[in-house]
Amino acid sequence: SRRLLSAQAPRPSTVSLLGKEYATDDVTNITSSIAEKLGRDLHRKPAHPLGIIRGLIEAHFTGFTAISDVSPLVTPARNFDDLGFPEDHPGRALSDSYYINRGLMLRTHTSAHEVETFRAGERKWLLSADVYRRDEIDASHYPVFHQMEGARVFSNDKTGMQELANDTARLASELERANIEIEDIPHISSTNPVQPEHDPETSALVAHHLKLSLNSLILKLFGGHGASTEPVRVRWIEAYFPFTSPSYEVEVFYRGKWLEILGCGVVKQSTLDRSNVPDSISWAFGLGLERLAMFLFSIPDIRLFWSQDERFLSQFSPGKVTTFKAYSKYPPNSRDLSFWLPGTGLHDNDFCDVVRDTVGDLAETVELIDQFTHPKTKRTSKCFRINYRSMDKSLTDEEANALHEQVASRVQEKFGVEIRN
Numbered sequence: 001s002r003r004l005l006s007a008q009a010p011r012p013s014t015v016s017l018l019g020k021e022y023a024t025d026d027v028t029n030i031t032s033s034i035a036e037k038l039g040r041d042l043h044r045k046p047a048h049p050l051g052i053i054r055g056l057i058e059a060h061f062t063g064f065t066a067i068s069d070v071s072p073l074v075t076p077a078r079n080f081d082d083l084g085f086p087e088d089h090p091g092r093a094l095s096d097s098y099y100i101n102r103g104l105m106l107r108t109h110t111s112a113h114e115v116e117t118f119r120a121g122e123r124k125w126l127l128s129a130d131v132y133r134r135d136e137i138d139a140s141h142y143p144v145f146h147q148m149e150g151a152r153v154f155s156n157d158k159t160g161m162q163e164l165a166n167d168t169a170r171l172a173s174e175l176e177r178a179n180i181e182i183e184d185i186p187h188i189s190s191t192n193p194v195q196p197e198h199d200p201e202t203s204a205l206v207a208h209h210l211k212l213s214l215n216s217l218i219l220k221l222f223g224g225h226g227a228s229t230e231p232v233r234v235r236w237i238e239a240y241f242p243f244t245s246p247s248y249e250v251e252v253f254y255r256g257k258w259l260e261i262l263g264c265g266v267v268k269q270s271t272l273d274r275s276n277v278p279d280s281i282s283w284a285f286g287l288g289l290e291r292l293a294m295f296l297f298s299i300p301d302i303r304l305f306w307s308q309d310e311r312f313l314s315q316f317s318p319g320k321v322t323t324f325k326a327y328s329k330y331p332p333n334s335r336d337l338s339f340w341l342p343g344t345g346l347h348d349n350d351f352c353d354v355v356r357d358t359v360g361d362l363a364e365t366v367e368l369i370d371q372f373t374h375p376k377t378k379r380t381s382k383c384f385r386i387n388y389r390s391m392d393k394s395l396t397d398e399e400a401n402a403l404h405e406q407v408a409s410r411v412q413e414k415f416g417v418e419i420r421n
């Protein structure tokens with residue numbers, strides 16, 4: 001196979017991608033390790049966490065056309081120009097995106113397919129795909145990840161508005177009965193404006209339907225897992241995208257953290273015009289499949305999605321959200337920590353968060369192994385067992401001790417607990 005451009009080697013005149021040759025030029029910056037990812041199609045594997053999440057979302061949005069087989073090679077016009085990105089947008093930079101040549105790049109988001117999908121006449125659709133962004137690599141960043149775009153078009157006439165009203169009522173009554181806590185923001189504001197082409201009332205109705213549609217999805221994905229009786233918490237935030245207005249981002253509170261899962265908004269009328277969709281109004285969203293999967297399956301490292309290790313792959317089955325059990329060939333180091341709770345108490349999750357905050361993924365498990373309340377003083381003591389383990393090296397006793405001491409001093413500092421051992 002052909003070598004791709006690197007700092008040392010002279011540029012080959014072509015690169016081979018998905019079985020085809022493409023001419024290179026002075027902007028070519030795709031590397032072999034990226035080229036190898038094309039065609040892996042993790043989101044199309046039914047027993048892979050990304051495929052499972054895709055399936056669950058597609059099942060939730062009944063009546064939507066599901067598309068998942070579109071090539072990642074797109075023109076910069078599709079990825080940026082069609083969506084109204086300004087000429088000087090940083091996303092266009094060679095430092096941020098992968099280019100095959102001046103006319104061809106790897107899509108940086110699934111929004112790159114909005115115009116062609118609208119133009120094909122689709123009015124309720126989902127499109128899942130691998131997307132590429134030049135980025136550092138760590139537990140939550142990888143230069144390839146997967147998004148799902150969703151959109152729904154309403155005719156801007158009596159029939160379309162009736163359909164909008166009916167579906168809004170259906171979703172609202174479903175959510176009214178559900179255990180969900182939503183921090184909402186106005187549909188439209190001076191900083192998140194209606195488009196000049198839109199009637200403010202219609203735009204607000206479409207935005208409302210968008211919010212209900214996504215809240216309903218989040219309830220489906222995050223509501224049914226574990227023994228938790230806690231309400232699902234969702235937070236809506238104002239956002240900016242060149243191709244929607246008003247625009248929003250959504251965060252979900254899960255296992256002690258706010259997690260940004262998607263961006264969305266009312267589609268710019270210029271996009272629908274370019275797509276030859278007359279007299280209509282639409283919403284669209286783009287969500288991160290890895291973000292969802294990492295939380296729902298407890299997958300601690302974004303790199304694991306690419307694992308070909310049976311110990312990873314064999315843990316998942318189609319249609320099921322299960323908790324990933326970390327494996328490692330390196331031995332665990334467990335340490336116990338006992339302390340008296342402060343008068344105000346301390347939630348186990350708060351403790352776990354401090355552990356994660358202090359030692360990251362090196363803490364494989366945290367388990368409450370003992371608790372009692374002193375009969376006279378009424379003070380409560382808890383003992384947690386923390387399992388320290390690295391995925392890539394053997395931790396020494398000294399290293400485990402040092403980690404454990406850091407955890408002890410952080411909980412002491414942060415919550416005023418009294419350490420007993």
Ligand code: FA5
Nearest residue numbers: 109111145260261262263264265284285286287288291
């Ligand atoms: C977009 O990509 C927009 N195209 C989304 C959109 C679609 C807006 C339609 C309006 C209408 P953003 O860059 O924020 O936006 O990415 C969307 C989601 O992809 C994020 O919320 C996150 O869940 C996921 N994501 C973004 N960057 C990464 C990354 N480096 N690793 C994993 N997931 C990521």
Ligand code: MG
Nearest residue numbers: 249260262263
């Ligand atoms: Mg974002």
